[in-house]
Amino acid sequence: MQTCSVHALPYRADPTTYFDLIKEAEGAVLLDSGRPVATRGRYDLMSAWPLATVQIKPDESGRVYFDRLRHALDTLGEAALPDDMELPFAGGLIGYLAYDFGRRLERLPNHAQDDLGLPEARLGLYGWALISDHERMSSQLVFHPSLADSEREHLVALFSSAPAPAQHGVFRLEAPFNADITAEQYRQGIESIQAYISSGDCYQINFTQRFQAPCTGSSWHAYRALRAACPTPFSGYIRIEGGAVLSHSPERFLQLKQRQVETRPIKGTRPRGTDPQSDAALAAELLASPKDRAENVMIVDLLRNDLGRSCRTGSVRVPELFALESYPNVHHLVSSVRGELADGLDVFNLLAGSFPGGSITGAPKIRAMEIIDELEATRRALYCGSLLYIDVRGEMDSSIAIRSVLIKSNRAYCWGGGGIVKDSTWQEEYAESIAKVSVLMKTLEAL
Numbered sequence: 001m002q003t004c005s006v007h008a009l010p011y012r013a014d015p016t017t018y019f020d021l022i023k024e025a026e027g028a029v030l031l032d033s034g035r036p037v038a039t040r041g042r043y044d045l046m047s048a049w050p051l052a053t054v055q056i057k058p059d060e061s062g063r064v065y066f067d068r069l070r071h072a073l074d075t076l077g078e079a080a081l082p083d084d085m086e087l088p089f090a091g092g093l094i095g096y097l098a099y100d101f102g103r104r105l106e107r108l109p110n111h112a113q114d115d116l117g118l119p120e121a122r123l124g125l126y127g128w129a130l131i132s133d134h135e136r137m138s139s140q141l142v143f144h145p146s147l148a149d150s151e152r153e154h155l156v157a158l159f160s161s162a163p164a165p166a167q168h169g170v171f172r173l174e175a176p177f178n179a180d181i182t183a184e185q186y187r188q189g190i191e192s193i194q195a196y197i198s199s200g201d202c203y204q205i206n207f208t209q210r211f212q213a214p215c216t217g218s219s220w221h222a223y224r225a226l227r228a229a230c231p232t233p234f235s236g237y238i239r240i241e242g243g244a245v246l247s248h249s250p251e252r253f254l255q256l257k258q259r260q261v262e263t264r265p266i267k268g269t270r271p272r273g274t275d276p277q278s279d280a281a282l283a284a285e286l287l288a289s290p291k292d293r294a295e296n297v298m299i300v301d302l303l304r305n306d307l308g309r310s311c312r313t314g315s316v317r318v319p320e321l322f323a324l325e326s327y328p329n330v331h332h333l334v335s336s337v338r339g340e341l342a343d344g345l346d347v348f349n350l351l352a353g354s355f356p357g358g359s360i361t362g363a364p365k366i367r368a369m370e371i372i373d374e375l376e377a378t379r380r381a382l383y384c385g386s387l388l389y390i391d392v393r394g395e396m397d398s399s400i401a402i403r404s405v406l407i408k409s410n411r412a413y414c415w416g417g418g419g420i421v422k423d424s425t426w427q428e429e430y431a432e433s434i435a436k437v438s439v440l441m442k443t444l445e446a447l
Contacts, residue, residue: 002077003080004143006141014036018046018132019046022048022158023239026239027047027048029047029236030044030238031046031094031235033233042135050124051076052075053122053123053125054072056101060104061105063105066351070348073125076125077146078392079091079145079392086133088391091144092126092392096245096386096401097356097386098118098119098120099360099380099381099385100120108370111374112372112376112377112379113378114379116381122240127147128147128155129141144392169218169220170218173445175214177211177212177444187430193371194424197421197422203364203421205371207417207420208376208380208384209415209433211416211441213412215444220244222407226440227248229328230328230439230440232327233250233252245387246405247387247399250325250402251265251402252400253386256347261310262337262338265337267295268289268333269286269332270282270330272327272328287324296321298363301363302358302364304316310342318336318337350396356369360402380415381413383414414441418432
């Protein structure tokens with residue numbers, strides 16, 4: 001097997017200075033751990049100028065699309081990293097799966113309006129990446145063996161040059177964010193969900209509302225502002241036609257590393273307090289909440305079942321339950337589910353059996369997705385989908401695309417929601433749906 005070549009660069013804890021050099025390039029993508037402020041993520045990964053772009057076709061099934069992605073990886077060719085390198089990417093696929101890609105995997109109704117027209121899946125095939133390892137405090141260019149020498153020389157020269165004065169452009173909203181539905185419509189949606197729960201259709205449904213505002217200017221400037229306000233370990237920036245994906249997610253969807261699988265669902269949220277005492281009280285309230293713990297267990301059980309479709313029998317376990325994770329605007333209750341990928345299966349089998357993430361659908365998953373499609377007026381597009389990479393060794397990491405902004409055709413969209421159960425109160429759920437994205441909206445409104 002051929003080995004990737006690696007070129008060391010000066011270490012930078014903040015990836016944005018390197019990404020400034022390629023932010024306008026075709027297919028520019030940054031998967032960002034939120035350093036140096038956020039501390040949970042280990043790697044930043046960026047690339048541009050994909051060798052090919054694999055976008056889902058009209059009426060194509062998810063499994064046929066995954067076969068095309070397998071073929072794309074095969075055309076690039078398997079490669080190894082140098083023995084002393086522990087890096088997540090040796091060349092491969094980077095991009096997104098929208099939440100609505102789930103309808104390419106399951107038979108679902110088609111009530112919600114697709115008013116954004118975002119492709120349901122789009123991944124680029126990349127022969128190089130700039131990766132920063134924050135544990136080893138190193139930054140390096142990684143080149144797949146198939147990449148031409150001239151391209152390697154160009155990239156080394158580009159990233160070794162003295163940084164140019166930053167030109168981030170300007171971003172501004174033409175008006176504040178507005179919700180697409182009223183508080184009364186949100187209440188009606190929750191009451192419909194609780195009627196379904198009472199009739200035995202489901203146990204929990206994730207219900208979402210969308211906010212939007214007209215905007216102009218640089219989406220990269222908007223991303224940098226959001227990054228400063230809300231650093232998170234599963235952030236990402238992807239250029240798309242007519243705009244960009246700006247994600248500041250705290251939640252891992254699936255990681256596959258040496259055939260070990262992990263998912264880390266978030267279920268349970270409280271706002272941050274205005275002082276240390278109130279903040280500690282809110283965190284303690286979340287940790288002790290029977291309702292939030294019950295919701296978390298429901299989703300953990302769902303994800304155990306999802307992983308069980310692809311993992312070796314008996315390998316799925318829950319090593320962490322009800323951990324507290326705190327971010328600038330909220331506290332979260334987080335658990336971990338792990339397993340070992342079964343023999344004969346690959347990363348695409350894992351995705352086909354688990355997408356979209358159960359923490360943002362409800363339980364049981366397919367019935368929850370049917371109810372979501374009935375009650376939410378518009379499709380979720382990017383929201384609750386996934387930003388991900390899949391490398392030529394078959395390894396993957398991916399996020400749940402919450403706390404995200406989609407900029408498309410001079411409008412900015414973001415979504416907020418939460419898990420609804422039988423004893424939810426609509427006023428609390430409505431407030432929580434706004435609290436989860438208030439830092440995004442307020443940051444962009446202040447620019």
